[in-house]
Amino acid sequence: MSFRRPHSFELITASLLLAAASILAETRSTGIFRHPIGPATAVISGIDTDEIEWGTPFQASALPNRLSFTGKTFSLPINQRRSIGTLTYQNGISELGSVIDCIETELTLAGTDSLTAQFILEIDTTSNDSDAEASSDSLRLLTPYSSTPLIRDTKAYGIRLFFGEVQGATFAETEQVILLENALTEIPLEAVVCESLPIPSTTTAFQFGAITGGDDLLVEGENTPTIKTGRPSGNQGSATEYEVISQKLSDVGTEIPFVVGTMRFHNGTVTTGTAAEATTLRFDLSQGIGSLAFPLRFTSTPNSRDAKASADIVELLDSSSSEIKFAGLPHVARLHFANPSPGGFTKVSTFSVQEGVTAEANLVLVISRFIAETPPLKLSISSIESSNILLSWPSIIGLTYQLESSKDMITFDPNGDSVEASNTATLIQRPRTLGSVFFRLRVDP
Secondary structure, three states: OEEEEEEOOEEEEEOOOOOOOEEEEEEEEEEEEEEEEOOOOOOEEOOOOOEEEEOOEOOOOOOOEEEEEEEOEEEEEEOOOEEEEEEEEEOOOEOHHHOOOEEEEEEEEEOOOEEEEEEEEEEEOOOOOOOOOOOOEEEEEOOOEOOOOEEEOOEEEEEEEEEOOOOOEEEEOOOEEEEOOOOEEEEEEEEEEEEOOEEOOEEOEEEEEEEEEOOOOOEEOOOOOEEEEOOEOOOOOOOEEEEEEEOEEOOEEOOOOEEEEEEEEEOOOEOOOOOEEEEEEEEEOOOOOOEEEEEEEEEOOOOOOOOOOOOEEEEEOOOEOOOEEEOOEEEEEEEEEEOOOOOEEEOOOEEEEOOOOEEEEEEEEEEEEOOOOOOOOOOEEEEEOOOEEEEEEEOOOOOEEEEEEEOOOOOOEEOOOOEEOOOOEEEEEEEOOOOOEEEEEEEEO
């Protein structure tokens, strides 16, 4: 509580409302791990529970690899990051062929409304040696957005996960942490819920542009949705083809992933140095968002009798767009691959196809608001003039704040109109009155 006493007979007080308007109030989180991805030799136990172990210990005294989720009770205000539980990761020492690559985390948020959502974690296991830092493992949120919307009062809301501040990690950011060998690390799991804004109906139109390759590059169809590249090798060879099929979009919105198109990829057999190596995939989404561009890299592998080992790869070099404005607010668009047909394999940013095979995969897009670390609600009186008081608080651009006041700290009423923040600090003036006045601050949905 912050206050100043400008005169001996007058007390002006600012107080803080700790609970902002919540879309999920008094909610309990639980989580289980499902659907591991890895080699056929991977060893794992605990599937469909809140704790898994994997890998064959390198030696009898070695610690196992272990990941668990501990839930908690929380309230989740709109547009604000809040802790919803903790991941605990034990970086053990295991034989490389026995570890997994990815695991699906299924979270259930149960309260007044119940929501079950799936998120994929990538586990990158390194070779272990005497250097604990060089032997660090990586844990990454491959799909931080829930494809299942939360519906409240006819409105749809999307949920996004973040990693919180991690102690003891060699590197940590909102979607990836790097964890020391033999360390037990707690990783706070945070979430934000944002209203899904409707995107105008449209039909996507794709094109491959800025195609590059070696000196002997052969390509047909630049600046169209279909390209054919490479000189067929021998009598049985065929050119490699990439095509993106347009998608008619309706009833889609921000914050929730949706399919924008389908990539069809034929892995041909071509002469080395004649196939495209990189391009930019461009498409128009809608009048409200405009044109998006994502750089792609094509990687060809040596052909052999093992069709899977000879799979060629399309890789999204940067899956995030530059900042875009939608509904007057800053957003970012993120693209990934999903749901491959037989002969194809996807890993969020990559789409691989076996030699001689034609396969398809969905292109999935999510458009979400920039959400910064939410500053705490901290209302203060920074100065008092003869007839006015000046109130201020740290704010997030785009959020709407409502100041309330009370004479008795029991009944609070709105004090003036709500304020939409246009800066990282908000200041307002209010007339000075006699007697005690208590202020509190609320974040509106």
